[in-house]
Amino acid sequence: MVHLFTVSKIYPPSYPALTDIQLDIEKGEFVFLSGPSGAGKTTLLKLLFREEEATDGQVVVNGRNVARLSNKGVARLRQEIGLVFQDFRLLARLTALDNVALAAEVVGMARRESRRKAFHLLRELGLKDRHNAKPPALSGGEQQRVAIARALVNDPLLVLADEPTGNLDPEMADETMRLFAQMHQRGTTVVVATHNTGLLERFHHRVVLLQQGRVAGGRKECPAGV
Amino acid sequence: MMKWAQIAFIVRRVLKSFREVFWTHLLTSGTMAVTLFIFGGFLLIQENLQGLLKGWGSRIQIFAYLETSVPAADTESLLARVNSYPEIERSRFVSQKEAWDGFKRSLGSQSGVLEGLSAEILPASLEITLKTAYRSHGALAEVVKRLRAEKGIGEVEYPEEWMEKFGLVLLGVQWAQWVLGGFLFAATLLIIGNTVKLAILARKDEIEIMQLVGARRLLIKAPFVLEGMVQGLLGAGLAVLCLWQLFVSLTSQLPASLGILAERAQLQFLAPDSLLLLVGLGWVMGTLGSLLSLRRFLKRW
Known part of the structure; x- marks a missing residue:
């Protein structure tokens, strides 16, 4: 699903964010990108949905070399990716339902169908009674669930989450991780960037450890309790 | 190819924008109307002078x-x-x-x-x-x-001297129309550009989200361009309406005969092709202003 071949990213004037990254993530895998702040986790995710372009090397996502994509190609790539952010990035003036439905509408789903699907997802995520609330009226955990519903509304092949539990209390963080685990069980490839080592201990998925922009180790997926 | 659902989405966004920031749109349309009114005023003078010349032609x-x-x-x-x-x-x-x-x-x-x-x-x-x-x-x-x-x-x-002077007056009106019209056109483009810039900044978070979830650039741009077009057409309509009002009230105050100059009945409102020119200019101004602004500000994301 994701292949990085000796990828480097240097921010101007000469700050190396990533150096010689070699990484393969198979379809249906769940991977934690771990490492301290500034290790390059967010930059790596941004390369995957072409928010940033690699300075060197090749990034291939779902069989496409992202550097060679046209504007239309980038749009199509992003339609296959669900994004979740630490700060949720919800539109404050829209209701939870409209926030989720917007993502479906812009890729061509009819309004009624997109709202129906958004409502279905919110209900599945336990927000049935909160679908008409606007983000400022929702708790952090609720907002993150709305963001997850938005990420899922277009049935993505790949979900990228950047510090999705960063603004949540431990209980809510675990709840959010369980939602990602559910997506993974349905066959979606999930990549979660986090510096929260507690999560890595509680959820036994593959870990790629980044340090100063380089892959500095990691662990393979292991069964619970190992 | 854009889907019907996406076209409906664009139309909904335009209508919503006109509802939410009605006064901003009205102000922009008003600015365009002023520009087109001045340009149309010169066009009206020029057309009537030419009309008079043609009327006098049988005597020349x-x-x-x-x-x-x-x-x-x-x-x-x-x-x-x-x-x-x-x-x-x-x-x-x-x-x-x-x-x-x-x-x-x-x-x-x-x-x-x-x-x-x-x-x-x-x-x-x-x-x-x-x-x-x-x-x-x-x-x-x-x-x-x-x-x-x-x-x-x-x-x-x-009547060499007379014709020369009349020709100069006509030329002066034409030049004033295009020079002044050109300046006003440029100024109006700037104003429209800034309105669109404000609209883009106001919806920056929404545009970012749309880009992140895979909206095509056309879908993001289209509502702004459509808004510009509508503003331009509204501005042109307003300008034509004001010109008509001015023309009617001015001509009704003139005596039936203007002596050797002309009969009042000889004065005419803008010809259909001039009206089309004004509407077309409004449309171009609105569209161009939006496109230029979008080119400048959408590139950054």
Whole structure:
């Protein structure tokens, strides 16, 4: 699903964010990108949905070399990716339902169908009674669930989450991780960037450890309790 | 290819924008209306001056005086040659006798002063009227030049000074229209550009989200461009309405006859092609302003 071949990213004037990254993530895998702040986790995710372009090397996502994509190609790539952010990035003036439905509408789903699907997802995520609330009226955990519903509304092949539990209390963080685990069980490839080592201990998925922009180790997926 | 759902999405966004920031849109349309009103005002003056010139055209004549030595047979062929000029609507031969009778008539009771003189003192002449399209100073001068080169024609007279001055006034109006119109056009583009910039900044978070979830650039841009078009068309409509009001109220205050200048009925509102030009300009201004602004500000994300 994701292949990085000796990828480097240097921010101007000469700050190396990533150096010689070699990484393969198979379809249906769940991977934690771990490492301290500034290790390059967010930059790596941004390369995957072409928010940033690699300075060197090749990034291939779902069989496409992202550097060679046209504007239309980038749009199509992003339609296959669900994004979740630490700060949720919800539109404050829209209701939870409209926030989720917007993502479906812009890729061509009819309004009624997109709202129906958004409502279905919110209900599945336990927000049935909160679908008409606007983000400022929702708790952090609720907002993150709305963001997850938005990420899922277009049935993505790949979900990228950047510090999705960063603004949540431990209980809510675990709840959010369980939602990602559910997506993974349905066959979606999930990549979660986090510096929260507690999560890595509680959820036994593959870990790629980044340090100063380089892959500095990691662990393979292991069964619970190992 | 855009889907119907996406087209409906664009239309909904435009309507929503007009509802949410109605006054901003109205202000932008108003600014465009002012520009188009001034431009249209000059167009109206220019069209009416041209209309007056055409109206006076039948009275603008060239008098080509024949040399006395020209035999009658040569006069016939000269008349045929002059009549074949593409610019000429009609020409009439005025014999020496006809000229003499006319002169006497014009003197009325004082025609006695002509006693003892004969008709031969006045030359025969050609009274030439030009086709409507050639009733300008330049075309007139060109015809006169060719007439002067004709064998058998002595002097040629036409209202040269008057035509020159009128031509200058017309040219002045045209220049003012395009120069002032050009400046206003540029200024209005800037204003529209800034309105769109404000609209983009106000919706920056929404645009970012749309980009992140895979909306195509066309879908993101289209509502802004459509808003610009609608603003332009509204502005043009408003300008035409104001021009019409002004025209009606001004002409109703004029006397029915403007003396030697014109009859009031001769004054006309803008021709359909000028109205189309104004509407087209409004449309172009709105669209161009939006596109330029989008090019500048969407690149950053």
